[in-house]
Ligand SMILES: Nc1ncnc2c1ncn2[C@@H]1O[C@H](COP(=O)(O)OP(=O)(O)OP(=O)(O)O)[C@@H](O)[C@H]1O
């Protein structure tokens with residue numbers, strides 16, 4: 001699905017990613033944890049194609065193709081989805097029109113016909129139910145005036161609409177109340193198939209009780225310094241990052 | 251006296267007699283005085299604060315002729331002219347050609363009883379008392395010499411009288427056409443009177459029909475009498491070698507509303523002056539503007555809203571999207587007189603710059619002499635939001651479409667102020683085409699948008 005080899009990236013001349021290696025196979029769930037500022041969101045942005053970051057070395061293939069030479073929208077149409085840590089508000093662009101444009105772009109790319117208006121609205125309704133979002137939200141401008149939790153739910157709703165192959169969820173759990181966390185996690189699980197893969201970026205073990213990872217990675221100072229099973233998350237919860245830092249310094 | 255000013259004094263002197271003979275006594279009244287005022291003041295340069303952002307001298311320095319006031323019309327049916335694929339508006343159409351009233355093309359049956367619509371020169375002969383009561387009462391030539399120039403040279407224009415309590419089935423669409431085989435300097439004068447409790451919707455479309463350069467100076471005086479509602483929409487869509495100065499003066503009486511929106515799509519230099527006086531309690535003014543500019547286009551909107559009496563409200567909402575090397579300016583003056591307590595005045599001006607070379611100027615001018623007043627204003631100039639663009643691209647929308655969605659969202663806030671639904675839809679369509687660069691590619695249309 002996704003293969004990252006020795007990925008280096010920088011912004012304004014400052015190196016943030018310092019040689020990332022990661023293999024994600026179809027159907028796998030990977031968790032990435034790590035202290036604030038270690039480069040988790042940067043990795044997500046670079047994979048999605050945000051051009052403020054410069055890739056200085058390394059390669060990434062997605063479904064066998066060179067990911068880094070593609071435009072962000074091509075990556076999205078190939079099935080890469082990023083649930084943003086901080087979803088942006090877009091005043092004046094309605095959720096419905098935005099989703100209609102996005103869904104039809106993705107369908108066109110897959111060689112499928114555009115959805116009829118009535119079919120589109122039906123899909124919209126079904127997916128809204130999946131993440132239990134207030135149906136009025138889709139009549140508003142994209143994320144405008146949404147609460148923190150509503151924005152996160154809205155990300156998963158869009159993921160449900162677009163049915164990606166690889167989803168990167170960047171701290172989708174932060175800002176969610178306990179019920180919302182369960183709903184969102186259940187939504188993600190319902191969208192899970194044996195073929196699609198998920199990368200979950202989180203600070204908390206709690207989310208991983210719902211979305212159970214096959215592998216947990218610790219990103220520290222721009223590098224993956226440790227990988228292990230789901231128990232690694234439990235260790236982190238107990239001991240914090242100090243032992244990683246000590247290990248690194250030793 | 252500069253060479254330029256003597257050139258125009260000479261133009262007036264040489265043509266005054268011909269102009270007078272094609273106009274009417276009422277319109278000729280004060281023509282000589284206007285000539286003198288113009289000759290004293292001359293063409294305003296950018297040293298004049300009111301024209302700080304719009305340099306007219308290069309334009310006036312070009313060679314121009316006045317139109318032939320006797321020219322026969324080269325077409326008979328409006329449908330022959332408009333072959334755009336924009337849906338037709340269901341309106342009653344009034345045509346002016348090079349500043350002169352041409353004809354009414356519509357269904358006279360649908361007009362309310364007592365309604366008068368026709369050429370200002372002709373109507374001031376037929377209805378002298380009505381025209382005389384309102385003509386030249388608002389447009390001050392003392393403060394703007396171009397008003398004097400218009401008064402000296404305007405032969406005709408439109409007179410529209412909406413009787414008491416009248417309402418229309420259809421909007422009135424005034425189509426101003428410019429055509430000629432040499433560069434033309436045109437002047438026209440409109441007068442619109444909406445009597446008590448009447449409601450009218452007026453749509454102005456400015457078009458060029460030939461590729462020649464044009465420079466039009468038009469002055470419109472509007473009276474909105476007690477309890478009346480007048481909607482006045484202007485779509486400016488000429489080719490980029492064509493420039494225009496429009497000046498609209500509106501007196502709004504007790505409990506009356508003047509609602510106006512100007513959409514500037516194509517055109518070379520455009521200067522719009524909007525002067526609204528709220529002179530009866532409970533009067534309301536809503537003014538908005540949207541300009542979409544590219545190449546070396548320049549659009550300058552200057553508003554002056556005067557709150558003369560208590561309990562009036564005014565809203566102003568002007569936006570521009572600037573591409574390439576284009577420039578826009580907005581000057582919004584709000585004057586609240588000492589008597590005008592409980593005034594509520596709002597003003598906003600926003601610009602979206604698509605390139606580093608485009609630039610826009612914004613200048614709010616608030617003069618408040620009453621103490622119980624709510625007055626707010628704001629101006630922003632910004633670029634396209636990169637994060638929003640990336641967000642949309644991440645969902646599969648390519649960068650061009652994402653940009654269009656953002657521009658469109660920005661423009662829509664003005665379009666939604668247009669209350670004639672088919673017109674709003676048509677403007678939406680025009681704006682969409684304009685943003686996609688398609689307007690310049692309508693090839694089976696006589697209207698030369700570029
Ligand atoms: N746009 C930017 N401009 C400058 N520096 C940036 C930018 N984006 C990220 N950085 C820097 O890159 C480093 C990594 O940031 P990143 O957002 O990837 O961290 P993170 O691991 O996601 O942290 P958190 O857990 O707080 O979300 C930080 O030092 C941050 O300041």
Ligand SMILES: [Mg+2]
Pocket residue numbers: 040041042085170
């Ligand atoms: Mg982050």
